[in-house]
Amino acid sequence: MSQRSHRSAWRKATQIAVTVAAATTLAAVGPATAHADGTDPATDEIVIGTEAPAEPEEEVVDVPAGQVDQEPVTEPEVPLPGKPPGDKPDAEHCGGTTNVYTPQTKGKQYHKGVGATQSNYNGTPRAAKSTFTSEVTGTVGVSVTGGLTVSVKAMLAKIEGKYDVNLSASLTAKLGNKISVSTPAKKTTNAKYGVFRLKNTGVSYTIYSNCRTSPKKTVTSYSPMKVGWYLWES
Secondary structure (H helix, E strand, O other), X not given: OOHHHHHHHHHHHHHHHHHHHHHHHHHHOOOOOOOOOOEOOOOOOEOXXXXXXXXXXXXXXXXOHHHOOOOOOOOOOOOOOOOOXXXXXXXXXXXXXXXXXXXXXXXXXXXXXXXXXXXXXXXXXXXXXXXXXXXXXEEEEOEEOOOOOOOHHHHHHHHHHHHOOOOOOEEEXXXXXXXXXXXXXXXXXXXXXXXXXXXXXXXXXXXXXXXXXXXXXXXXXXXXXXXXXXXXXX
């Protein structure tokens, strides 16, 4: 084989190697499709999505850290028909008033960010590394809709027991955490640091000492699971 042929063969082999390396780099980014919460439908692992993190659709209230152990005030005890309040000698007795919460539907994980969204555009013709660093420290707690009759701590215990998950009343995303990812050519990687929270729907109500129950309310909650980055490309 002539020297020119050797050079031509070497050049082709080099081009193939570069192409394979570039494909491997892009594959490492992960699929560009995911749930709105940034988790893979099959593995529940965090991947690079195509949209910003979804917000809760319900009207939820953040529960202050100092109130997670407190049981909400329940409605007054319902008297039995035909008996004046406080005069129930023949009433069936169910013990003291009991508040109940039963988890029913395990939802997806939703990301609540701490600090501003960071973005990096790769204007080059090949993949490039993007590095992001969290710029603030912030704590994310539990958010719920109205109607919860038990304490947030009791609600979390019920959800953990049913689905075998670990939840917290609050988690702190700290300043200085870094992450590096590959940004494809002519794409923007967006990053938001914060806390992933599990969505859950359950039913809550009160059983009174006369065995009557209050109306059952559907309660939706978002409970902290883990601290991390939510990434998406645009």
